[in-house]
Amino acid sequence: MTDAAMTSTAMQSQATASRRDFGLKKRHRDEALFRFYGIAAITIGVAFLAILLFSIVSKGYTAFVQTSITVPVEFSAELIDKDNERATNPRVLVSANYPVLARNAVAKALGVDLADRAAMREIQAFVSDGSRSILREIVTADPNVIGTTRPVTLLAAADLDSANKGQIDLRVAEQNRKVSDQQLRWLEQLKQQGAISTPFNWGLLSFGASSRPETAGLGVALIGSAYMMLIVLVLALPIGVAASIYLEEFAKKNPFTDFIEVNINNLAAVPSIVFGLLGLAVFINFFGMPRSAPLVGGLVLTLMTLPTIIIATRAALRSVPPSIRSAALGIGASRTQMVFDHVLPLATPGILTGTIIGLARALGETAPLLLIGMVAFVANYPSTPLEPATALPVQIFMWTNEAERAFVERTSGAVMVLLVFLALMNILAIVLRRRFERRW
């Protein structure tokens, strides 16, 4: 306070003489300029983020609804079980020609003559081939349904689904389009009958891979990614934390440990595809593990995540003040007791954050998984981590290679699912960090 008083009196006494130049104008201008740069940088970043999100969401949100056709289906005994063998030969129910049943049902609803072959071919394209499994489920569950007529909700074929969502360019000439004008008129007719609905597309999350977009889903990819995340968590966390504790608290400081530290830092920067090559050479070729298995994918991702966890853990351990360690050692705790009873609990928030960030990165990795074969077409859920599966980012990659319009929206939809998971994991990391942060 006395300084300010002195300065003001000094200034007053010098007021008549030349005023001292503190360079205020320039400093204020520099500060304003810096603030402007900061705000501009943030704005540019946010703008790019907004553009990215908008482009993905605008293309992908339609993937979450699926056009369905509800029509009364006649479970004709004539078509399903002509010779009435179902009592002795249940296989006859499994191999019946269900697509024809579906086609006939739609034709009846439209009032089209069943004998009109050309029309029937066009109607065949209405209903997804996946209706085979839906109808088969109904009949094998309750064979008494044969001979009755029931309303069934069937999935529309992908091209019709796209047409219904307005994604087909109708200005193109009819022979260059995937849906004909006649099919579009029939679609209108069914809509007016109230047979068309667009319920939420749970199939996107539960179906396995399929060449037909309407029956393709992320189910296998989600399970595969889940298995791999579990393996990474179970392996990388204990190994990484133990290695870090040893390097930080117990190892002597000599050139050898310096060498190890430099290598770990380098490993964190190695491109992920190199880990894929490593996985291929060691796990698949040398150890003979099954290709495309989440186990191998998990092991490769573990190797990739280890350096991240080790570095985060070391930073967390270093941030614990030395006074805590001295206090613990001073009352006769052994080194191990000091680390586990005092240092580790205080380092836990940092370790958790590093682990979750490492896991989030592993969730989004594609390149190493491509090399170990998780880019396969897997239609059935894997029951163990040793069976072939795929991963979420890899599934996205595979769908981008497909040409059909319906796969385009599904790719964006899958990207949205992936982004939601990543956002959730990062939010979890922040919440856990805030909750466990302690003051000392």
Place this chain on the structure above:
Amino acid sequence: MSLESVSATSSNPIPNAPPKMTGDKVGVFYGEKQALFDVDLKIVANQVTSLIGPSGCGKSTFLRSLNRMNDTIDGCRVIGKISLDTDDIYDPSIDVVELRARVGMVFQKPNPFPKSIFENVAYGPRIHGITKSKAEMDELVHSSLRRAGLWNEVKDRLNEPGTGLSGGQQQRLCIARAIATKPEVLLMDEPCSALDPIATAVIEELIDELRENFTIVIVTHSMQQAARVSQKTAFFHLGKLIEEGKTEDIFTNPRNKQTQDYITGRIG
């Protein structure tokens, strides 16, 4: 000397009793630099010995070598012999963990664990297996807090974090924590330098009560504190032990000129 162990108390000093701790030509190196030269010092049981001297003279270094806390510093080397009773504490057969349970330490800046007050005091006895039951542990924690003069202030909030106390209370908690392991010697490294005068007075009174049962070695910057609190004083300068003796002798009638200069404020 009789073979039966007779414990000394401050009011009943045994003449010619063996010293509790002895330093014999003790030298300490930090890497290549020698910080302590040839220190011979006897720490008398059940008395307060103060180590005084200007900054950087090696008194904290000597204190830390008494419970081998220097082991935690990379590149630190101790030569010579330091004995607790008659055992060389740097002998490889000595377990440093047991040594630190017998020779406790209170640091300059209060450093309670970020745990509850009860846990702070109970941690030491727990890891050394001193108590056998929960009731014994409760009793030990309560009595340690009482002896540290903190009981009345915390008795109804034993589960609150130790870091929530004031500076003086935290230091008393650290003292309670140190005496809970029932050490024989208590080392105090400038325990009051971070505290206000009232808290300092409380702790000095505490030190006087504690010497009934413990041997205390205290490093202090304040000569008045050394004069108030200790019975024996050792003056260090530039890594050498210049003079040691009874406190009143050192302060009223020092033999060495350097001691005289320090006490009168001409150096340091």
